[in-house]
Amino acid sequence: MESTFFILIILIALVADVILHRHLKWLPLPFCFIVTGILLSFLPQYHHYIFDSDFFLFFVVTPLLYIESQSASRYWIGRGAINIFSLAIALVVVTVVAVGFSLHVLFPILPLSLAIALCAIVTPTDASAVSAFMQPNQKFKIPTIILQNESLFNDASGFVAFDIALAAFATGTISLSHATGTFFVEFVGGLVLGTVIGMGFHWLRSKMIRWNDDIPFIMISLELIVPFVVYVCAEKIHVSGILAVVAAGLVQGMETDKLRLVSSQVQLVRNHIWELVSQVLNGFIFMLLGISLPAIMARIVSLRPGLLVFFTLIGVTLYGLKFLLRLVWTRYFVWMHLSSNHRWLDSCLMAVSGASGTISLSLAFLLPQFKRLPGGIDRNALLYIATVVILISLAVAAIIVPKMTKETAAGSGKAEIDWNAKMIHRALKTVRANRQHPAEVDIVISALTQQLHHHDAKNQRLAKKTFDVAHGVERTAVKNLLDTGEITTDQYHMYLEFIELAYNTVHSNFLQRLWLRLRFGSHTLKVYRDFQTWQDALLTSPVVTEQLYWKNQFEEHGWEIKQIESVGFKAAIKALEDYQRTTGRHLNGLHPVIRFYQERHRRMSLPTPDSKLVYQLFLQAFHAEYEFVQQLVADETVSVSKAKTLQQQIIYDEMAYLNGGEGFIKR
Known part of the structure; x- marks a missing residue:
């Protein structure tokens, strides 16, 4: 039960952060998650939280990579194969080796193997996080596509390099030939295995479609287990489970492209499910960082207060070295597909956009516990350094990327x-x-009009004021019917009682409406002596119940309510339109009142739809x-x-x- 509440509170916090971000778009969503996680860390159940890293990799990282890979563009992956190799493999290897070695030279207390592991952690880029900062800009279309394809494959390269670095740290030696062989076997083996299993599931799903068994439950259930089956099989034969999942995701993406309009319902449901899973898992990772961060910092400070500043300096240096290498590399070793007269600007965008994010956090959390080394180097120190790099990279991207891409975005300056x-x-x-x-038209118009105003903030004072105007005009119009002899005194008083009761019901609070519903339901039972009618009265809106009741009351007296209600309705609507013109009020503020009169008119005076x-x-x-x-x-x-x-x-x-x-x- 405690674990359930642990996850439930995080999910509630995730929803709250997403809502906050929608109103404060300048604040990066990952920062919201991290800050909220820090706040949650003060709750008792989140103190010194420790989780199983293998469990985290299997249930969080694996589906995230599968989602990312199946949504990638196969067309641009094919066209950009050279760039994928350059950025996702060559640049990763060079960054891990060159920056890792430089970091070890600058900060000798950091062992070379751990320096390389740190570089492997922060090398994967998070294109989805950075895309939230970008403005639509045709000028940077190619760099944006290159970034998306790179992030898909350098995740896997980072995982393989990370595994090799940890193995080197555990054994105390680094063999270049062994590391290269391991990298090749894990990389290629993972791709081959993932492709084979992905094709197997593709064959099975194709049969399901042919047998007319392609209902969402069957197809989505099959797909949900793919990344987990692939990862387990890859780990059993000691190849990269991450790359296997990526390959399986790409196969699934190709299958989706071929389906086109086949199994449309399944495709739609699947997209929504994976989108939801992706958002939850991404937020979950950043929030876990926020929950863990205070404890990590406290442990570092407990050793020596100055260590926190020192480790921050290491993180800043690591980001700076990685940024400079990436800037030069993207300028001279990336093919842009199309000629560009702003190559350094393209490279600057790709360098700034190479922010570390979800996958880097996932790798950081996979760091094992080890005995503290001289200088205070332990798992907490490495987690903190990686966090510094992640936060700096996201902050820089959040500040610079919008300014770079805004220059010609939508660039006319005209109001949207x-x-x-x-x-x-x-x-x-x-x-x-x-x-x-008219009855059927009124139903459709009411639904369409509601679409126009569903985002409007409800102004209770304005609604009551406009309702008072319409209500007063309707009373006057009905009084004129009495004065001209078109209705009797009894009809007038009964109709007046009807609209007064409706007025009071509309402006009552929840408890008052509940009391009115019970009282009116009781009255209905006495009048009709029918249990079903009484039940309908209790379960229906009091306003609707009252309208139907008074319509029946008029009919029982042999009177026609349509004539009176139509006069009152036309007078009220005209008054609302005149009020809008004379006061300059926007129609949005009048919509709830207009809708009330339109729906009443449909029920009282128009034929059954x-x-x-x-x-x-x-x-x-x-x-x-x-x-x-x-x-x-x-x-x-x-x-x-x-x-x-x-x-x-x-x-x-x-x-x-x-x-x-x-x-x-x-x-």
Whole structure:
């Protein structure tokens, strides 16, 4: 139970941090996770937390690498094979050896094997973390693609180099020939094994599709076990489990490319599941660092306070050496695919964007416990140095990358047009053109209008003020019906009682609404003496129940409520529109009140909606939105990327309607 609460609190903290980051985009999300982890470290259950590194590698790192590899572009991997070799293998080896040796020379208390292990830890780059800082900029398209492909393969290179360095530290000797042979066997062996197992699962999933067994439960369950099976098999035959997982992920990505429109539901569900898993695991790693950091620093300070400053200096030096080597390497040993007249700028972006992140943290946590060496070098010291490099690299990227890529991003300086709102307005215009089915049209318009205003902050004072305006005008309009003899005194008083009760219900709090629901449900049972009617009254919104009740009351007296309600509705809507024009209030603030009157009018005065007609109108609305997007692309008004975002929104709206279509009619 304690472990459950341990993970549950972290998950809650992850959600809170993501919400915070959405409102403070200048603050890198990894920093949010780390700070929150530091705060959690003060809770009793997180004091001096120690976890199993093998368990961490198997259940956290393995699925992360699989997700990253299966989402990589096979096209650009093929075109950029030279760059992948240059950055993900050659640069990793040179960085590990050259920077590790330099670090050992500058700080002799750091053994060469551990210096190399440190370099292996911070060499993998985190393209996903840096991409959050980048602005869309066609000028840097090629460097961005190169960075993404590099981060996929240098993760594996870093793991292999890390294993070799730890083996050298354990044995006390470094054999260049043995290290090279081990690197080759683990690297190539891992790729071959991962490819073979990935193809096996690909064959099995293909059979499932052919046998018509490609339902999400079967297909997603099969895929979820792939990275774990691959990793275990690789470790059993002593090849790189990390590279095997990467290879299997690439095979899975190729399978997805071939599926195209086959098993569409499975592909959609799978993408959402892996996206969720990726976000949770990434945040989990950074939060674990925050939880561990205070204890690590406390242990270092307990040895000698000056050690913390000294280890910080080692971390800064390591980052500086790595940055300089990466800057020169990307300038002279990277092929840009296209000619560029700003090569040093490209190299600077790639050097700054070579930030250490999730995989580096994963490697750091895999450091084993060992006896403290002279100068205070132990696992805590290495963890702290790696943390310094990670934080510096992320901070530098967060500051410099947005400034570099912002120069020509979207570069017109014009205000961004809300194409999503324009798309919905096009659908509204199409649906409103249907004059033959007012009840069904009202349902669709209500749903589409809600899309436009669902992000608006609710202003209770404005809503009440506008409701008061509409309510007062409706009372006057109904009084005019009485004065002109169009309704009787009894009808007038009954209708007045109806709208007054609705007014009080709308402006009541939760407890008051609960009491009204119980009281009105009890009254309904007395009147109708029917248990099902009483149950429906309790489970339905009090406002809806009251409206249906008064409609029945009028019918039982032989009166027609439609005439009175229609007059009141038209007067209220006109008053709201006039109020918006005279006060300059934006329609957003009036939307909740307008929606209340529209839904009441539909229930009280319009025919019972036909679900088939509602379905057809929603189809018309979605079709109008698709045509709108198609026209934008044809006119080159928006980019294909923006058009895809709009199309994705339409698809999600369609799915929401298909999954809950009945709910639109019951409102």
